[in-house]
Amino acid sequence: MNLQDMQPIIRVEDLHYTYPGDEIETLHGLDLEIAEGSFVAVLGHNGSGKSTLAKLMNAILLPTSGRVYVDGIDTADEDRLLDVRRTVGMVFQNPDNQIVANVVEDDVAFAPENLGVPSAEIRKRVDDALRTVGMYEYRLHAPHLLSGGQKQRVAIAGVLAMQPRCVVLDEPTAMLDPVGRREVVATVTRLCRERGMTVVLITHHMSECVGADRLVVMSEGRIAADGTPREVFSQVELLRSEGLSVPATTELIYELRRDGYELPLGALSVGECAAAIMAAVKGA
Amino acid sequence: MDTVIKVEGLSHVYSEGTPFEKTAIHDIDVEFYSGQLVAVIGHTGSGKSTFIQHLNGLLKPTSGRVYCEGEDIFATKEATRDVRFKVGLVFQYPEYQLFEETVYRDIAFGPKNMKLSEKEVDERVREAARFVGLSEDLFEKSPLELSGGQKRRIAIAGVIAMRPKVLILDEPTAGLDPAGCEGILKNITDYRHETGSTVLLVTHSMDDAARIADRLIVFHGGRIAMDGTPEEVFKRAQELTDMGLDVPQPAAIASELRRLGAKLPESIYTSAQLHEAVLALLRKGAAD
Numbered sequence: 001m002n003l004q005d006m007q008p009i010i011r012v013e014d015l016h017y018t019y020p021g022d023e024i025e026t027l028h029g030l031d032l033e034i035a036e037g038s039f040v041a042v043l044g045h046n047g048s049g050k051s052t053l054a055k056l057m058n059a060i061l062l063p064t065s066g067r068v069y070v071d072g073i074d075t076a077d078e079d080r081l082l083d084v085r086r087t088v089g090m091v092f093q094n095p096d097n098q099i100v101a102n103v104v105e106d107d108v109a110f111a112p113e114n115l116g117v118p119s120a121e122i123r124k125r126v127d128d129a130l131r132t133v134g135m136y137e138y139r140l141h142a143p144h145l146l147s148g149g150q151k152q153r154v155a156i157a158g159v160l161a162m163q164p165r166c167v168v169l170d171e172p173t174a175m176l177d178p179v180g181r182r183e184v185v186a187t188v189t190r191l192c193r194e195r196g197m198t199v200v201l202i203t204h205h206m207s208e209c210v211g212a213d214r215l216v217v218m219s220e221g222r223i224a225a226d227g228t229p230r231e232v233f234s235q236v237e238l239l240r241s242e243g244l245s246v247p248a249t250t251e252l253i254y255e256l257r258r259d260g261y262e263l264p265l266g267a268l269s270v271g272e273c274a275a276a277i278m279a280a281v282k283g284a
Numbered sequence: 285m286d287t288v289i290k291v292e293g294l295s296h297v298y299s300e301g302t303p304f305e306k307t308a309i310h311d312i313d314v315e316f317y318s319g320q321l322v323a324v325i326g327h328t329g330s331g332k333s334t335f336i337q338h339l340n341g342l343l344k345p346t347s348g349r350v351y352c353e354g355e356d357i358f359a360t361k362e363a364t365r366d367v368r369f370k371v372g373l374v375f376q377y378p379e380y381q382l383f384e385e386t387v388y389r390d391i392a393f394g395p396k397n398m399k400l401s402e403k404e405v406d407e408r409v410r411e412a413a414r415f416v417g418l419s420e421d422l423f424e425k426s427p428l429e430l431s432g433g434q435k436r437r438i439a440i441a442g443v444i445a446m447r448p449k450v451l452i453l454d455e456p457t458a459g460l461d462p463a464g465c466e467g468i469l470k471n472i473t474d475y476r477h478e479t480g481s482t483v484l485l486v487t488h489s490m491d492d493a494a495r496i497a498d499r500l501i502v503f504h505g506g507r508i509a510m511d512g513t514p515e516e517v518f519k520r521a522q523e524l525t526d527m528g529l530d531v532p533q534p535a536a537i538a539s540e541l542r543r544l545g546a547k548l549p550e551s552i553y554t555s556a557q558l559h560e561a562v563l564a565l566l567r568k569g570a571a572d
Contacts (some may be wrong), residue, residue: 004334011315012384042425045430045461045462045463045464046431046433046460046461046463046464047431091290093459098543104481112338147328147329148328161439171459173340174458175458177327177328177488178327178488178528178529178530179327179528180328204461204462229301239505243461243463243568244461244462244463245462247533248491248532248534248536248537248555248558249537251555252537252555252558252559255555255559256559256562256563256566259563261566265495270533270537270540271540273537273540274537274543274544274546275544276539277546277562277566278541278544278545278546280566280569281546281565281566281569282569
């Protein structure tokens with residue numbers, strides 16, 4: 001594969017952002033590349049700048065200085081705004097704020113209708129998007145009677161109907177119960193693995209980052225850590241100092257290491273963690 | 285232990301007599317004791333929200349009774365009104381329900397309705413703000429200027445300021461980051477220790493429930509499926525999983541270790557307990 005094939009779908013260069021009227025900068029010079037087809041989780045506490053970064057990825061906000069390129073297009077180029085929005089779709093936190101129609105399938109059709117897609121094509125895209133998120137059976141239901149997780153999946157279908165190459169989800173599970181959370185994370189993971197769609201998942205739930213290819217930790221408008229979930233979760237002190245928790249598996253191994261037992265910090269899943277402990281018990 | 289709330293044969297049917305009729309809770313009997321911190325758990329649609337809305341008279345039972353300090357709360361209009369002050373309910377996302385022009389006035393709204401003197405209202409506002417860690421410097425600000433976490437604290441303070449015997453919070457940490465969750469949970473446990481009030485915490489987080497509750501009540505299909513200490517409830521990990529609920533992560537690790545042949549005590553559900561048990565296991569391994 002040559003370098004041109006590896007062009008990132010999103011490239012962020014020395015990105016600074018200050019909200020209008022604020023004296024303090026929210027983002028202090030970020031550099032970040034998101035590879036096409038990857039699943040990237042962005043973790044950070046409230047006020048770390050992670051949602052601001054998300055909004056800069058599809059030109060809802062424009063950089064104060066620095067550049068954001070989406071598929072090589074500068075997001076500040078007004079003439080190409082539609083191309084940027086077609087390439088990167090956004091899903092927000094509150095499912096009730098992003099559903100516009102009275103019937104599920106009308107809601108999903110809203111964006112392609114606005115893009116002027118022919119109606120036969122819209123029908124096809126809507127059905128396809130609803131099947132992808134597992135909501136086809138509910139296509140004639142009223143959105144307000146669905147559960148939070150179901151509504152969020154309808155919102156994701158609405159974005160899919162635009163056929164973006166990348167979807168950015170800004171804390172899509174914050175208002176959901178554990179079942180709804182699992183539904184949404186399973187759906188976006190499938191989109192990435194089966195359809196090759198780039199997924200950027202902004203969250204503060206550790207458990208949702210475990211399956212990502214890459215985990216970026218934001219802190220005070222900067223990138224504090226960047227690597228595979230295994231690499232990042234091993235940095236227990238750093239995560240704690242950022243006000244983030246670590247998975248119980250990592251926490252246990254970290255404590256046992258402090259007690260003097262040589263255990264691998266990278267054992268992230270419950271199975272790996274238990275196996276590593278049993279090996280140490282038998283080996284001791 | 286003194287009983288604060290007693291629920292007898294409580295059922296609630298929504299839209300009774302219409303095609304949309306739905307029984308949300310069936311024939312519930314339960315008692316809550318003075319000073320307990322009870323976690324109320326269940327997935328969406330399990331009936332837990334319907335249940336708690338009966339405890340301060342917001343919903344009227346289809347059948348059954350609710351007693352607060354021995355008095356039937358639906359017996360008279362006055363009793364239903366009084367229970368609103370005795371049993372304080374903080375809804376989900378309460379920050380959307382702030383409406384006054386200043387933080388102070390928002391917190392003071394409840395106690396003012398109790399027809400207390402201005403001095404007493406003032407005392408209560410300051411006390412409630414202290415419980416939730418809100419600085420008095422914020423009193424004259426508009427609630428709308430503050431962050432989401434601060435707004436939520438204001439809403440909780442508004443209920444605490446009524447000095448309820450029972451404080452019910454419906455998912456008070458939903459949508460907050462780990463540091464925000466930690467702060468609110470600490471406020472709640474401190475409040476309970478200092479005032480000796482009964483607290484009911486509706487939560488999806490098994491880890492939070494494991495850490496702070498004395499007693500867990502699990503709703504499933506409109507009934508109470510489990511009621512006991514965290515130890516008793518988390519022993520039934522498989523049943524919880526079958527109900528679509530999580531088990532605390534430390535309990536899941538402990539049960540995997542047992543599956544691999546480790547001998548561990550049954551009551552492991554917090555990180556500290558797990559750490560201690562595994563450490564004992566490793567030391568014993570070394571001694572063998």
